[in-house]
Amino acid sequence: MNDSTLIDDLFDRPSGPVRPFEFDADVARVFPDMVRRSVPGYAELVGMSGLIARRAARPGTHCYDLGCSLGAVTRSILRQVEADVRLIAVDNAPAMIEGLQARLADVPHAERVEPLCADVRDVAIENASFVVLNLTLQFIPPESRLDLLTRIREGLVPGGVLMLAEKVLIPEDRGGRFMIQLHEDFKRANGYSEMAISGKRTALERVLVPDSVETHEARLGAAGFAGVGRWFQSLNFVAWVAWI
Numbered sequence: 001m002n003d004s005t006l007i008d009d010l011f012d013r014p015s016g017p018v019r020p021f022e023f024d025a026d027v028a029r030v031f032p033d034m035v036r037r038s039v040p041g042y043a044e045l046v047g048m049s050g051l052i053a054r055r056a057a058r059p060g061t062h063c064y065d066l067g068c069s070l071g072a073v074t075r076s077i078l079r080q081v082e083a084d085v086r087l088i089a090v091d092n093a094p095a096m097i098e099g100l101q102a103r104l105a106d107v108p109h110a111e112r113v114e115p116l117c118a119d120v121r122d123v124a125i126e127n128a129s130f131v132v133l134n135l136t137l138q139f140i141p142p143e144s145r146l147d148l149l150t151r152i153r154e155g156l157v158p159g160g161v162l163m164l165a166e167k168v169l170i171p172e173d174r175g176g177r178f179m180i181q182l183h184e185d186f187k188r189a190n191g192y193s194e195m196a197i198s199g200k201r202t203a204l205e206r207v208l209v210p211d212s213v214e215t216h217e218a219r220l221g222a223a224g225f226a227g228v229g230r231w232f233q234s235l236n237f238v239a240w241v242a243w244i
């Protein structure tokens with residue numbers, strides 16, 4: 001399957017008022033192009049998820065990719081972990097899970113992956129040595145976020161690690177506005193039009209609800225993680241590892 005030919009022009013077509021963003025079949029079709037051109041450092045996040053898995057994963061345990069979309073992180077983990085590790089790839093968008101299954105068809109050791117079309121809030125996290133939330137928590141209703149992180153922490157085995165990556169809320173000061181402008185410049189440089197940038201901004205309002213770095217770090221502590229390390233930032237995108 002060649003992902004590079006499917007160009008994201010979803011917000012370039014004016015068709016009445018912008019609808020709230022949904023992970024539907026149209027988004028799934030162009031998702032690799034969309035996420036690459038929208039998230040600075042996306043390739044690094046995906047690559048590092050595999051390297052963190054290599055360090056964290058333990059024989060006989062599970063790795064969870066929560067909000068897996070088309071499985072970029074799942075495949076990165078699969079390339080790095082031993083045979084005796086099971087990967088559970090969860091997404092509640094049917095089009096994403098179908099796309100993941102298609103992309104796993106010719107991947108070595110794909111039988112180690114269990115694709116699950118479910119809400120991450122309903123999935124039991126058990127015997128986990130590595131859990132990833134790569135740009136997913138921001139789509140979970142804020143009132144459910146602490147409970148999800150607490151269940152993840154409870155499901156980790158000793159030595160287990162969570163990787164969390166998010167678009168973060170930036171203070172509305174000069175520095176914050178500069179970051180947002182640079183993110184929009186990043187999108188322009190990747191070929192997005194003014195209409196596409198503003199249409200997607202409107203579509204994501206109240207759908208992607210970002211938290212500040214301080215809120216994320218305090219909540220990881222409240223969920224019972226013993227330590228939190230911030231290892232990545234590109235503009236308003238930040239990633240952490242948290243351990244028990």
Ligand SMILES: C[S@@+](CC[C@H](N)C(=O)[O-])C[C@H]1O[C@@H](n2cnc3c(N)ncnc32)[C@H](O)[C@@H]1O
Pocket residue numbers: 023035046066067068069070071072073090091092093096118119120121133134135136139140
């Ligand atoms: C920005 S994408 C994540 C990208 C992906 N992790 C990657 O690295 O390519 C967010 C994903 O989370 C999924 N999602 C949002 N809310 C969810 C929920 N409550 N349960 C399961 N999946 C969810 C969406 O369907 C979407 O595929």
Ligand SMILES: O=C(O)C(=O)C[C@]1(C(=O)O)C=C[C@H](O)C=C1
Pocket residue numbers: 034035038039135167200208
């Ligand atoms: O385009 C943006 O501004 C984004 O926030 C990108 C983002 C995300 O951060 O999850 C939003 C929706 C999906 O297209 C993939 C990535």
